[in-house]
Amino acid sequence: MRSKVFLFIIIALLLTVVLAACGGSSAPEVVEKVVKETVVVEKEKVVKETVVVEKEVVKEVVKEVVVTPEPEAAPTEPQKGGVLNMSLGPDFTTFDPFFDVNNRQFKPIFFEAPIRISDEGTFEPWLAESWELVDDGLAYVLHLRKGVKFHNGREMTADDVVWSALRAMDADLGHHLSDRFQTATGAEKIDDYTVKITYSVITPSALDGIARLYIYPQEAVDTIEKMPVGTGPFMLEEWVPGDHMVAVRFPDYWQEGLPYLDKVVVKPIPDEQSKMLNLMAGSIDALMGVPLADKPLLEQADGINVISSPPGFNFYAFILNINRPPFDNPKVRQAMNYAVDRKKIIETAFHGEALPVMVPYASTSWAFAEDLNNFYTYDPEKAKALLAEAGYPDGFKTSILIRGASGPYVDMAQVYQQDLADIGVEVELLPTELPQYFPKLIHSEFDMVSHGTGEATVDPSGLFLGAACCRPFRNFFGITDNTDWFPTYKEVAEKAGTTLDQDERKELYHQALTILLEQGWTIPVAWNQSVYAFNDSVHNFRIDMDGAIWLNEAWVAK
Amino acid sequence: MGKYALRRLLQMIPVLIIVSILIFAIIHLIPGNPAQLMAGPNATPEQLTALNQQYGLDKPLVQQYFIWIQNVLHGNLGTSFINGFPVGKLILQRIPATLELALAAAFIGLLFSVPLGIFSALKPGSILDFLTTLFSALSFAVPSFWLAILLVLLFSLHFKILPPSGRPPFTEDPVLHLKSLLMPAFTLGIAMAAKLTRYLRSAMLDVLDQDYIRTARAKGLSNSTVVIRHALRNALIPVITVFGLQVGDLLSGAIIVESIFAWPGVGRLTIQAIGWRDYSILQASVMFIVFAFLAVNLLTDLAYGLINPRIRYD
Numbered sequence: 001m002r003s004k005v006f007l008f009i010i011i012a013l014l015l016t017v018v019l020a021a022c023g024g025s026s027a028p029e030v031v032e033k034v035v036k037e038t039v040v041v042e043k044e045k046v047v048k049e050t051v052v053v054e055k056e057v058v059k060e061v062v063k064e065v066v067v068t069p070e071p072e073a074a075p076t077e078p079q080k081g082g083v084l085n086m087s088l089g090p091d092f093t094t095f096d097p098f099f100d101v102n103n104r105q106f107k108p109i110f111f112e113a114p115i116r117i118s119d120e121g122t123f124e125p126w127l128a129e130s131w132e133l134v135d136d137g138l139a140y141v142l143h144l145r146k147g148v149k150f151h152n153g154r155e156m157t158a159d160d161v162v163w164s165a166l167r168a169m170d171a172d173l174g175h176h177l178s179d180r181f182q183t184a185t186g187a188e189k190i191d192d193y194t195v196k197i198t199y200s201v202i203t204p205s206a207l208d209g210i211a212r213l214y215i216y217p218q219e220a221v222d223t224i225e226k227m228p229v230g231t232g233p234f235m236l237e238e239w240v241p242g243d244h245m246v247a248v249r250f251p252d253y254w255q256e257g258l259p260y261l262d263k264v265v266v267k268p269i270p271d272e273q274s275k276m277l278n279l280m281a282g283s284i285d286a287l288m289g290v291p292l293a294d295k296p297l298l299e300q301a302d303g304i305n306v307i308s309s310p311p312g313f314n315f316y317a318f319i320l321n322i323n324r325p326p327f328d329n330p331k332v333r334q335a336m337n338y339a340v341d342r343k344k345i346i347e348t349a350f351h352g353e354a355l356p357v358m359v360p361y362a363s364t365s366w367a368f369a370e371d372l373n374n375f376y377t378y379d380p381e382k383a384k385a386l387l388a389e390a391g392y393p394d395g396f397k398t399s400i401l402i403r404g405a406s407g408p409y410v411d412m413a414q415v416y417q418q419d420l421a422d423i424g425v426e427v428e429l430l431p432t433e434l435p436q437y438f439p440k441l442i443h444s445e446f447d448m449v450s451h452g453t454g455e456a457t458v459d460p461s462g463l464f465l466g467a468a469c470c471r472p473f474r475n476f477f478g479i480t481d482n483t484d485w486f487p488t489y490k491e492v493a494e495k496a497g498t499t500l501d502q503d504e505r506k507e508l509y510h511q512a513l514t515i516l517l518e519q520g521w522t523i524p525v526a527w528n529q530s531v532y533a534f535n536d537s538v539h540n541f542r543i544d545m546d547g548a549i550w551l552n553e554a555w556v557a558k
Numbered sequence: 559m560g561k562y563a564l565r566r567l568l569q570m571i572p573v574l575i576i577v578s579i580l581i582f583a584i585i586h587l588i589p590g591n592p593a594q595l596m597a598g599p600n601a602t603p604e605q606l607t608a609l610n611q612q613y614g615l616d617k618p619l620v621q622q623y624f625i626w627i628q629n630v631l632h633g634n635l636g637t638s639f640i641n642g643f644p645v646g647k648l649i650l651q652r653i654p655a656t657l658e659l660a661l662a663a664a665f666i667g668l669l670f671s672v673p674l675g676i677f678s679a680l681k682p683g684s685i686l687d688f689l690t691t692l693f694s695a696l697s698f699a700v701p702s703f704w705l706a707i708l709l710v711l712l713f714s715l716h717f718k719i720l721p722p723s724g725r726p727p728f729t730e731d732p733v734l735h736l737k738s739l740l741m742p743a744f745t746l747g748i749a750m751a752a753k754l755t756r757y758l759r760s761a762m763l764d765v766l767d768q769d770y771i772r773t774a775r776a777k778g779l780s781n782s783t784v785v786i787r788h789a790l791r792n793a794l795i796p797v798i799t800v801f802g803l804q805v806g807d808l809l810s811g812a813i814i815v816e817s818i819f820a821w822p823g824v825g826r827l828t829i830q831a832i833g834w835r836d837y838s839i840l841q842a843s844v845m846f847i848v849f850a851f852l853a854v855n856l857l858t859d860l861a862y863g864l865i866n867p868r869i870r871y872d
Contacts, residue, residue: 093641243822271817281714281722435590435835
């Protein structure tokens with residue numbers, strides 16, 4: 001009898017625990033619902049009303065980046081000293097600034113370039129005080145700042161910039177920066193503080209390349225992967241892979257009085273939940289990579305600020321292989337575009353925390369085409385009609401090769417699969433780990449992919465001649481083989497790159513973008529923005545459009 | 559026993575050789591090329607060829623194996639594809655963290671399981687026995703990552719008495735170091751305790767039923783002498799086997815716990831290496847895991863002789 005009573009008590013306790021666990025988990029849901037209600041109202045406005053509203057939303061995001069929210073009673077004068085503890089996620093792989101791999105966002109801590117991209121998407125002087133376009137637009141002359149020192153004590157001169165530039169142009173070295181210097185033909189020293197970089201054709205995206213031309217001394221090249229030597233505000237003190245990286249203030253930094261921080265400590269915390277808990281517990285002050293599902297939780301936490309990099313560079317997209325039927329038929333491609341419910345994908349796969357995209361470059365760009373921003377709306381009836389016209393009244397079967405085995409690419413593909421089922425297209429999902437994904441992508445072994453694309457350039461020529469087009473060894477989607485419309489597109493896009501008249505270029509890009517959207521092989525879904533969070537003690541934590549971190553003016557309140 | 563130990567150590571060598579061939583073959587059979595991954599999708603075919611040549615990936619597999627073995631015998635475990643660091647250095651850096659976590663978890667596991675196992679066996683059907691069974695069942699059922707996050711929420715966020723992650727060097731701050739060890743070791747130790755408690759309880763129940771225990775009690779020996787000197791020692795043999803296997807498991811790296819607590823151990827390194835197809839790290843770390851298992855196996859066998867002197871080694 002006694003044991004039966006105890007059994008009853010234990011079972012009751014267990015049930016209580018289970019109920020408490022279930023009940024406990026609903027509390028965050030309630031919070032999420034509240035957040036989602038307000039977000040939905042705003043987002044409905046974005047979809048149904050004019051583009052002008054959308055632009056405002058985008059601009060607000062840009063402003064968020066520049067202004068660091070500060071609590072009322074907190075100090076407003078920068079304080080010298082202090083340590084910033086950060087986590088970026090996985091560990092560094094190399095410090096060579098010409099490579100875009102793990103934690104490329106950290107480059108501005110150690111390295112700098114002649115110019116810098118501002119938050120408004122313009123270029124501002126950095127290691128170069130001024131620059132001009134010469135030789136009918138075929139060369140840039142950079143006037144370098146005097147007295148800028150490298151971490152090894154030597155002064156930076158034109159020789160260093162020339163060496164870095166020539167290294168950047170060398171595609172055989174296998175780094176990623178050479179992509180931005182494809183049309184560059186050389187670099188020469190005019191005098192100790194003046195450099196001329198020449199190009200074979202007018203290259204409107206030249207300044208985008210120069211903005212990523214991180215200058216480092218030739219003598220450091222053999223050890224640059226493990227020991228970054230640049231002109232940046234911090235120098236590497238210690239790197240224990242997998243454990244921590246410590247950067248200390250560079251005492252001879254060229255900006256007087258900067259940086260404020262004594263040290264920056266970066267710890268790799270691979271687990272995203274753990275990263276957030278570390279921030280909330282105060283053992284780190286800032287982190288990169290907030291999972292979108294947790295963004296509302298962090299935004300509501302006391303003393304935590306969340307910011308996103310401005311949209312305009314990379315976006316999530318489905319991309320079709322136009323060499324594979326039925327995607328060789330433009331009507332089918334258009335049908336695939338009409339079938340995607342961006343609002344639903346953002347609400348579910350991105351937890352309401354992303355911005356939809358149609359025109360694949362920043363709305364702050366001078367070339368932005370507002371009238372094309374709603375080229376495709378969610379219209380399953382129209383999609384079905386187009387399929388019927390194309391000869392597929394009962395739909396067809398296809399597959400989506402997904403970048404990665406989990407994450408946003410998988411989530412958005414799952415939602416799209418449902419949308420496609422509504423128009424009769426049966427889709428098999430193929431989540432694929434990166435080591436197997438890339439070879440399949442490169443050899444065009446797919447019907448369509450769930451992928452990310454875009455071009456990290458301020459000037460739209462980067463996108464039109466880059467990701468959307470013409471690099472021969474990147475023709476995974478069969479674009480450059482096409483003989484119907486691609487030659488026209490290429491002609492228009494290239495012409496837009498040969499003139500410097502902005503109005504003429506804007507018109508030409510409008511034409512090129514219309515062709516791209518009509519042909520619809522890339523189905524843009526949502527902007528891919530880097531999300532950062534930091535606590536109230538951190539000030540002037542700046543993220544640029546690349547998602548790169550600038551700490552030269554950052555400070556922590558003690 | 560010394561000769562036996564030496565013989566076992568020598569027997570490890572052919573095992574390790576066979577295992578090295580198997581590991582090498584399996585790792586290279588996994589689809590995906592590390593050079594492609596390093597170069598990214600935007601590399602030219604020439605850049606890819608250059609990378610393949612640089613890392614010797616273009617040579618025949620057999621040749622690559624012998625080159626690797628030769629290097630290993632000269633003490634060179636290769637360099638990591640991920641960050642160019644010498645693999646030996648990377649793994650050596652991680653071994654102390656893994657060892658420390660494994661030992662601490664084992665200690666906590668024993669701390670819970672031995673008394674619970676003994677007392678629940680001494681009083682089967684009692685409240686303590688029921689609670690012990692419940693504890694075991696819960697610990698089995700609760701996923702380690704959930705428990706880990708819960709501990710962090712409680713002790714780091716709410717009570718703010720333990721650091722949420724990391725492993726500060728012992729020499730810099732021994733107290734903080736030990737505090738950082740507590741939660742990950744507890745997470746793993748509890749999982750271990752769940753299994754060990756059950757094994758110990760059933761082994762004890764078996765032994766306590768034996769005639770010699772009845773004799774010992776009849777002789778008038780104290781309860782503690784009967785239980786610990788006689789019953790426990792005999793019950794320990796199967797338990798030590800399970801314990802050995804679990805410690806081997808821990809040494810292979812508690813990957814989830816290492817991720818959540820950012821504990822820089824071998825497990826986390828291995829998982830990263832798999833994602834990057836970093837053959838050098840993978841080969842070396844899997845060999846380390848195998849060696850660790852074999853060593854723990856040997857220690858377990860030697861322990862049998864200590865516990866039960868009837869076990870002789872020829």
